[in-house]
Amino acid sequence: MIEAVSSGTPDGAEAVPVPASPRSVVSLRDVTKRFSNGTLALSRMTMDIRKGEFVSLLGPSGCGKSTALRIIAGLGRASQGMVDWPASRIGRDGRPDADIGFVFQEPTLMPWKPVFDNAFLPLRLKGMGKGEVRDRVMGALETVGLKDFAKAYPRELSGGMRMRVSIARALVTDPKLLLMDEPFGALDEITRQKLNDDVLRLWSEKDLTVVFVTHSVFEAAYLSSRIAVMGARPGRVVADMLLPRPEGRERDEGFRSSDTYADLCRTVSQALVHAIAAPAAEDA
Amino acid sequence: MDMAIEPASTDETPGLGRSRLLRVAVPAIMLGLTLLAWEVYVRVNAVPPYILPAPSLVAQTLVKDWGTLYPALLVTLRITFSALILALIGGTLLAVLLVQSKWVELALYPYAVILQVTPIVAIAPLILVYVSSTQAAIMICAFLVAFFPILSNMVQGLKSVDHNLLNLYDLYGASRWQQLRLLKLPAALPYFMTGLKIGGGLSLIAAVVAEFAAGSAGAGSGLAFRLLEAQYRLNIPRLFAALVLLSATGVAIFALTSVVAWLSLRRWHESALAREN
Known part of the structure; x- marks a missing residue:
């Protein structure tokens, strides 16, 4: 696991990531969210997501990690503070143009449409015809290994396969930023590990930037290049950890059983314990 | 896999x-x-045919009186189906309108409920006064009865769309029209089918009830009138024959709506799938 070899990369051996470039894909400045019932879900969250990062938002339930993700996606508005997209063109609706892919907790597929049409949806909503983007959609399905299932209906697929369709749909627009909201929480351990590996492979192959919400220390430690540990009541970032990857991006079964991984998990776990124990911020 | x-x-x-x-x-x-x-x-008890005709006699009457019964059947069918089709269109359109805004729903829904809960037999005389053609009046009655289950099911269906799918459509900047056409209407299809099944049966019942209330006679009258007429004349075999035709129509409508529902939902909806364990 010394060399970072990624067989599918078009440009060959250049798969080693550029260490966090200074350019932010999205930056949050003092983002605060108070729900209409008065709950303070997020308190002054400031964070820069840089290009090429795999950032996990890790924390206990109720710490506002999903809320933060939704605000980044533009699905909810911040009560205070701002979300900025320094590198993106902003569309008429105030959202960055075609720059976000979102994977929900559930596969969230339209059961009345076959797999192809589900993955085609984002392009269809942009006004593109089925014929002109057929190859693109099939390409997205191929990257998640579902090329042969294009005509199947969601109910005919297993839970893991449905999640893959959801990922293909998120990737079909070639987003600058992929947001994933506890995507594999409902899956069994084996499927989950397989999908984790798939997501990592896509991350390096497609040079994606990923924000990944999870409450699993092991998942965060396995996947991330950076972990933002969040605390609850009010939701805020307590620790921001860069995980060095001196050996490249390689993550596999060997890594899973390595001491490096065990140490990493321990460190992250301790940070999480601190986050839960930490007193709430003074401005709460 | x-x-x-x-x-x-x-x-x-x-x-x-x-x-x-x-x-x-x-x-x-x-x-x-x-x-x-x-x-x-x-046969054993020698029951007179004006009390209870034997099935064989009913069958004979059906053949013998076909010239009278068949045109009446056509009239009833025409009223039933035009009422049902109008109710499907009207119910769906109004449901789409109602879910566009809470205020529209608040303003219009009470009228739909009032029309529904008022017994149709009670409104029929009024409609007969206002509408000159008896046929049209009967059709309006049948429409009013079939309309409500379709409306309420469609409203329910349009509101029951998966919230994450709505979020997804928002995320990709879908227009209201795209959201309605690609997401809300297909998601409401199972509910529409329920409305269709209920509305189909009700429109036949309402057509018969309204014709009883109208009591119209002559060339353009439907099966319900023939049924009443047979009763007045104590022609019980013909009454039974008319009844058989009405039942058969009801069964046919039920079968037709069930097949339509099955055909449109069989690939994806739980209600149309066989459970395998």
Whole structure:
């Protein structure tokens, strides 16, 4: 696991990531969210997501990690503070143009449409015809290994396969930023590990930037290049950890059983314990 | 994994074919036995035909009076189906309108409820006064009855869309029209089908009830009037024949709406899928 070899990369051996470039894909400045019932879900969250990062938002339930993700996606508005997209063109609706892919907790597929049409949806909503983007959609399905299932209906697929369709749909627009909201929480351990590996492979192959919400220390430690540990009541970032990857991006079964991984998990776990124990911020 | 996509195998197993045969045979034999018992009872007790005609006599009357009954059947069918189609269009359009805004719903929904809960027999005389053509008046009555279940089911369906799918459409900047056409209407299809099944049966019932209330006579009258007429004349075999035709129409409407529902939902909705364990 010394060399970072990624067989599918078009440009060959250049798969080693550029260490966090200074350019932010999205930056949050003092983002605060108070729900209409008065709950303070997020308190002054400031964070820069840089290009090429795999950032996990890790924390206990109720710490506002999903809320933060939704605000980044533009699905909810911040009560205070701002979300900025320094590198993106902003569309008429105030959202960055075609720059976000979102994977929900559930596969969230339209059961009345076959797999192809589900993955085609984002392009269809942009006004593109089925014929002109057929190859693109099939390409997205191929990257998640579902090329042969294009005509199947969601109910005919297993839970893991449905999640893959959801990922293909998120990737079909070639987003600058992929947001994933506890995507594999409902899956069994084996499927989950397989999908984790798939997501990592896509991350390096497609040079994606990923924000990944999870409450699993092991998942965060396995996947991330950076972990933002969040605390609850009010939701805020307590620790921001860069995980060095001196050996490249390689993550596999060997890594899973390595001491490096065990140490990493321990460190992250301790940070999480601190986050839960930490007193709430003074401005709460 | 590959087997997940295979369609469920059909009539491969011999047991399945036999059970399918039995599903047809059992009710058919039961029906035959009932008719036989009826026939035997009437013959043995020499029940006069103006009290209870034997099934054989009803069948004969059906053939003999076909010239009278068939045009009446056509009239009833025309009223029933035009009322149903209007109710489907009207119910769906109003449902789409109601879910556009909470205020529209607050303003209009009470009228739909009032129309629904007021017994149709009570409104029929008024409609007969206002509308010059009896046929049209009967159709309006049938429409009013069939309209509500379609409306309320559609409203429910349009509101029951998966919130994450709505979020997804928002995320990709879908227009309201795209959201309605690609997401809300297809998601409401199972509810629409429920409305169709209920509305189909109700429109026939309402057409008959309204015709009773109208009591119209002449060339353009439907089966309900022929039924009343037969009763006045104590022509009980013909009354039974008209009744048989009405029942058959009801069964046909039920079968038709069920097939339509099954055809449109069979690939994806739980209600149309066989459960395999």
